Amino acid sequence: MIGFGRGRSLRHLRLQVVLAIAAVGAAVALPVVLVSVGGGVSAHELANLENAGYQIVVSAGGLHGIEGAHALSEKIRSIGSVTVASPVLSVAIDAYSPSGSVSPVLAEGVIPGEFTPTLGPTESGLFPSPLPLGDPSDARHYANGSYAGPATYDVLISTPYEAASGARVGDQIVLSPTANRSLGTEYNVTGTFGVPPTILGPIGAFAVLVPLSDLQVLTGYGPLPQSSVFDAADTVQVAVTGSVATDPSALSAVQGQVQALVPFYSVSSLTQEAEQLQSATSVLTGFYLALSSVGLTVGLLFLALVLLRRVETDRRSIGVRRALGIPGASIVAGLLRDGLVLALLGAAAGLLGGYVIVEGLARWATSTVQEAAQLAIFDPVILGEIVAGVAGLSLLASAVAARAALHVEITEALR
Amino acid sequence: MNEDVHAPAIELAGATRTYGSGTPEEVLALRDVDLGIPAGEFLSVEGPSGCGKTTLLNLIGLLDAPTSGEVRWDGRAVGTLTDRERSRRRLRGVGFIFQRFYLLPTLTARENVELPMRALRIPRAERVRRASELLGEVGLGGRERAFPHQISGGEEQRVAIARALANRPGVLLADEPTGELDSGNTRAILDLLVRVRGDRNATLILVTHNPEVARRARRHLTMRDGRVVGDVSGA
Numbered sequence: 134m135i136g137f138g139r140g141r142s143l144r145h146l147r148l149q150v151v152l153a154i155a156a157v158g159a160a161v162a163l164p165v166v167l168v169s170v171g172g173g174v175s176a177h178e179l180a181n182l183e184n185a186g187y188q189i190v191v192s193a194g195g196l197h198g199i200e201g202a203h204a205l206s207e208k209i210r211s212i213g214s215v216t217v218a219s220p221v222l223s224v225a226i227d228a229y230s231p232s233g234s235v236s237p238v239l240a241e242g243v244i245p246g247e248f249t250p251t252l253g254p255t256e257s258g259l260f261p262s263p264l265p266l267g268d269p270s271d272a273r274h275y276a277n278g279s280y281a282g283p284a285t286y287d288v289l290i291s292t293p294y295e296a297a298s299g300a301r302v303g304d305q306i307v308l309s310p311t312a313n314r315s316l317g318t319e320y321n322v323t324g325t326f327g328v329p330p331t332i333l334g335p336i337g338a339f340a341v342l343v344p345l346s347d348l349q350v351l352t353g354y355g356p357l358p359q360s361s362v363f364d365a366a367d368t369v370q371v372a373v374t375g376s377v378a379t380d381p382s383a384l385s386a387v388q389g390q391v392q393a394l395v396p397f398y399s400v401s402s403l404t405q406e407a408e409q410l411q412s413a414t415s416v417l418t419g420f421y422l423a424l425s426s427v428g429l430t431v432g433l434l435f436l437a438l439v440l441l442r443r444v445e446t447d448r449r450s451i452g453v454r455r456a457l458g459i460p461g462a463s464i465v466a467g468l469l470r471d472g473l474v475l476a477l478l479g480a481a482a483g484l485l486g487g488y489v490i491v492e493g494l495a496r497w498a499t500s501t502v503q504e505a506a507q508l509a510i511f512d513p514v515i516l517g518e519i520v521a522g523v524a525g526l527s528l529l530a531s532a533v534a535a536r537a538a539l540h541v542e543i544t545e546a547l548r
Numbered sequence: 549m550n551e552d553v554h555a556p557a558i559e560l561a562g563a564t565r566t567y568g569s570g571t572p573e574e575v576l577a578l579r580d581v582d583l584g585i586p587a588g589e590f591l592s593v594e595g596p597s598g599c600g601k602t603t604l605l606n607l608i609g610l611l612d613a614p615t616s617g618e619v620r621w622d623g624r625a626v627g628t629l630t631d632r633e634r635s636r637r638r639l640r641g642v643g644f645i646f647q648r649f650y651l652l653p654t655l656t657a658r659e660n661v662e663l664p665m666r667a668l669r670i671p672r673a674e675r676v677r678r679a680s681e682l683l684g685e686v687g688l689g690g691r692e693r694a695f696p697h698q699i700s701g702g703e704e705q706r707v708a709i710a711r712a713l714a715n716r717p718g719v720l721l722a723d724e725p726t727g728e729l730d731s732g733n734t735r736a737i738l739d740l741l742v743r744v745r746g747d748r749n750a751t752l753i754l755v756t757h758n759p760e761v762a763r764r765a766r767r768h769l770t771m772r773d774g775r776v777v778g779d780v781s782g783a
Contacts, residue, residue, distance in 0.1 A: 453650040456611055457711070458639025459667040460632065543611050547646065 153432075153439040154479040160432035161483020161523060164425035166490050168418055168515055173508035175414035179407055184253035187217065188378050189371035189388055190406070193398045197222060197354050202345065202366035203275055205395065206247065209369060212390050214377045219247035220366035222345055224352045228290075229307035229314050230298035238294060238339045240308065242348030242366075244271040251370045259327030264289065266323065266344050275346040278364065280356045284347050288320040291328050293338040308341065310352045318351055418515070429523065432479065433530045440472055440534030444541070451538050452546025465535040472531025473524060480523045484516060555587035555718035555751040556641065558608055562617035563627075565603050569615065577603040579774040580617065585753070587718070590745060592765030593755045600774040601755040602723055608753060609642045609721045610634040639667055643712030643750075645741075647724035649704040651696040657683060657707045658692035664714040682710035686740055702733035706740065713744060720745060720752045726761055738764055 191209070193199045202220035209218035222242040229235050246269035249262055267285030268274060276282035288308065290300055300306050302322050309317030320343065328338045345366070349355025354365035371391060377383040384402055392400040444451065454464060494506035565578040578600045585591060585608070593601045606612035607619050610626060613634075619627045626637065638644075651660045661679035670678075683692055686706040688699075696704055705725060712720055722741060726734035738761060745752040756762050763782075770778030 449650065450652055453646075453652065454663070455635065456609075456638070456644055457664050457667070458635050458637070458642070458715075459663070460635050460639075463667060544606055547611075547650070 149439045149442065150475065153436045153475055154482060156432035156435040157429075157476055157479025157523060157527075158432075158482030158486055160425065160428035160430075161480050161519060162486035162490060163428055164422055164519055165484055165487025165511075165516065166494075167421035167425065168519075169487065169491055169509040169511050170494075170505050171417050171421060172414065172512055172515070173510040174505050175410060175417075176510055177508045179410055179414075181253070181255075183403075183407060184255055185251070185370075185403055186253050186257070187219070187251040187370040187372040187403070188384060189373070189391060189400060189402050191369040191371065191391060191395060191398050191400050192367065197224070197365040197367055199366040199369060199398065201364045202369065203244075203271070203278070203364055206244070206369055208394055209371055209391055212387065212394075214374045214383070214387055215371055215391075216374055217247050217250045217370075217372040219244060219251045219370045219372075220345060221248070221368050221370060222348055222352075222354060222366045224310075224348060224354070226341075226352065227309045227312050227317070228294070228298070228339075228341060229309065229317060230300045231304045231306065232299055234298060235312065235314070236294065236298060236339055238291075238341050240341050240343060240348055240352075242343055242345035244345050245269045246271075248342075251372055261289075261324045261326065264324070264342070266342070268344055271344045271346050274344060274350075278356075280346060280350055284350070285344060286318065286320050286347070287323040287343070289324045289326050289342040290322055291338060291340040292325050293328055294340065295325050297339065308343070308351060422519075429526065433476070433523075433526045436472060436475055436479075436527060437530035437533045439475070440468060440531055441537055443471075444468070444534050444537045448541050448546045451541045452543045455541070455543045456547060461539050464538050468535040468538055469528055469531045472527045472534065476523050476527030476530075477520070480520045483523075484520070553716045553718045553748045553750050554641075555749060556621040557587050557623070558585040558719070558751070559583065559620040559623075560604075560607065560614075560617065561620065563604075563607055563614040563619060564616045565600075565607060565612065566615045577774055578607070578614070581774075581776055583769075583776060583779075585751060588749045588751055590742070590752045590766040591754070591769060592762040592767070593753065593769045593771060594757060594759060594762040595771035596757060599771040601757075601771055603774075604771070605721050605723055605753060605755050609644060609719070610638050639664060640715055641717050641719055643715075643717040643720045645705070645708050645712050645720065645722040645725045647727040649696070649701070649708045649728075651704055651707055651711070653696050656693050656695055657688060657699065657710075660696070660707055661710045661714055663711065668715060678714065679710070682713055683707070685713075685744070686710045700733075701728055702730075702736065705729065705733070705737050709737070709740060709744065713748075716748070718750055720750050722752065722754045724756055725754065726756070726758065734758075734761065 191199065199205065199220065206218040206220050209215055224240050225237055226240045227235050228238045245264040245266040249260065249264055252260060263269060265287065266289065267287045273282040274280065274284045288306065300322055302324060304322045305319050306322060307314055307317040307319050326342060328340065346355060349365060354363060356363065373384065373387055377387055381404065384404065388400055388402050451464060488511065491506050491509045494502055498506060560581050560583040563578060563581045567575045567577055581604065593604060595601050607614055613627045618625050655663065658679045661682055662675045665675045665678065680692060683689060686709050688703060688706050691699060691703065725741065726737050729737060741752060742764060754765060762768055767781045769776055
């Protein structure tokens with residue numbers, strides 16, 4: 134032990150030691166924040182995927198790229214073991230509240246009767262069941278592709294929008310594809326729905342739900358003049374029977390059948406998406422750790438320099454110990470222990486600092502950053518790996534100083 | 549305290565120590581010294597600065613090895629031992645007392661005395677007991693928790709003597725132990741060294757350039773330019 138490895142000797146710590154601890158602490162805090170927040174967001178998204186009420190998603194390139202959504206959903210539903218095929222169109226529009234205020238909202242057009250079964254356990258509690266949107270199959274207004282039937286003009290609004298706009302069930306709001314009220318259509322608020330924790334921010338929180346055909350007509354993604362209908366959607370969410378959902382090969386077979394119907398669209402299963410997300414999360418975690426390793430290297434270089442300086446200033450002390458016969462191994466062990474103690478103090482400070490930063494972001498940061506911080510997960514395994522890495526590298530840093538200590542000439546040091 | 553220790557018979561045969569061999573700064577610190585030191589001897593080494601006293605002490609105490617010639621303990625050559633083996637022999641067999649005391653400033657008096665015992669892995673309770681006993685023996689009972697900066701130079705040297713005695717060594721090597729002390733403390737420290745040596749039948753080799761101090765020894769060596777030029781045994 135060179136001098137600062139014991140409790141009492143901590144009184145003799147100097148600025149450089151405190152700085153070394155701070156450097157290691159800062160180097161540890163960075164990955165703690167990045168990995169915890171990144172991992173938390175990924176885990177949240179993964180949970181959403183795993184808890185979704187559907188297993189297969191059909192999507193197309195570009196915005197609102199699925200054509201003939203009603204008909205396609207019908208065809209998909211005809212596949213054995215498919216229970217639900219729910220086309221969804223998402224478009225940002227403007228909503229005018231009864232008081233006249235305007236807000237951009239995310240409008241989702243759905244077939245009410247198909248949409249409800251695709252909700253996962255968490256989401257389903259947020260929506261009224263059945264959805265009070267008048268036409269469960271959206272067949273009346275859609276009218277077999279003519280859009281000639283009567284629209285319900287019913288809308289569900291999200292609770293954040295309800296709170297912000299003052300619109301209540303029974304009120305009428307105007308939905309417009311552009312910031313022009315005169316181009317809008319009046320809708321009856323027939324219900325509200327909650328918004329699950331999300332990292333989408335306030336745009337996602339201000340949302341309305343209307344029948345698919347209503348939104349298509351409102352936004353121009355519905356009927357095309359004369360020729361065949363456009364009937365657009367962004368995705369078709371497909372649910373299968375329970376036994377197929379839990380059998381990867383059976384699910385894959387259904388996925389193939391859907392793909393055969395739409396050879397030019399992408400058909401993926403949520404299992405695949407989950408795997409991709411996990412893979413992306415691993416890559417990101419590795420990237421965060423690699424990024425942080427730069428800071429860690431600097432911190433540990435600083436630690437090595439502090440220990441080397443310590444050896445230099447304690448040359449006489451080392452010489453005295455060696456003169457007394459204290460073995461070099463004992464002096465090396467002392468240095469390694471000192472380095473380890475400093476690094477672990479730094480790591481502890483880093484863990485605490487990282488935690489405080491994440492908590493601070495969760496409380497005081499704005500919008501997306503705050504929501505992401507609130508999802509942070511402090512995974513003891515990853516944190517343990519970071520601390521173990523710091524400990525291992527600190528031993529390397531200490532070994533440099535230990536080598537210098539062993540080269541101290543006793544007779545020189547005692548002069 | 550009467551506790552006889554094993555004091556080895558020490559011999560130097562043609563011991564020479566050169567520093568910076570082959571360089572323009574080459575220094576011949578010790579030249580072909582032949583010397584026999586029986587077990588339990590009280591020997592003083594006197595001479596001007598740079599005459600090789602400390603080099604001689606370093607060779608005897610296994611802090612250094614001769615460039616040529618041999619150092620023997622109980623007839624066995626020790627100059628060629630590995631660093632680790634020399635450390636072990638120093639730890640068990642040699643007690644060093646330095647002119648500037650060289651107590652570790654971050655340790656208390658008792659912890660400084662415990663230091664060599666820790667390296668021998670002596671249990672804590674035993675270490676504390678022995679350290680307290682030794683501090684009592686050198687007249688520092690009650691100052692066990694004092695740090696070096698809290699005690700006088702004479703007291704520091706007493707702690708250093710207690711530390712040198714910690715592992716019951718057979719050889720005590722004192723390099724100008726009174727060099728930093730006033731005359732009162734010089735006498736007291738010399739009396740203490742003589743007494744603890746006598747109590748243990750240890751070999752005491754005392755380097756000094758103070759003739760008055762040198763005269764306290766039973767045998768007196770004089771050195772000049774790396775050579776022993778006088779070897780007188782007293783009464």
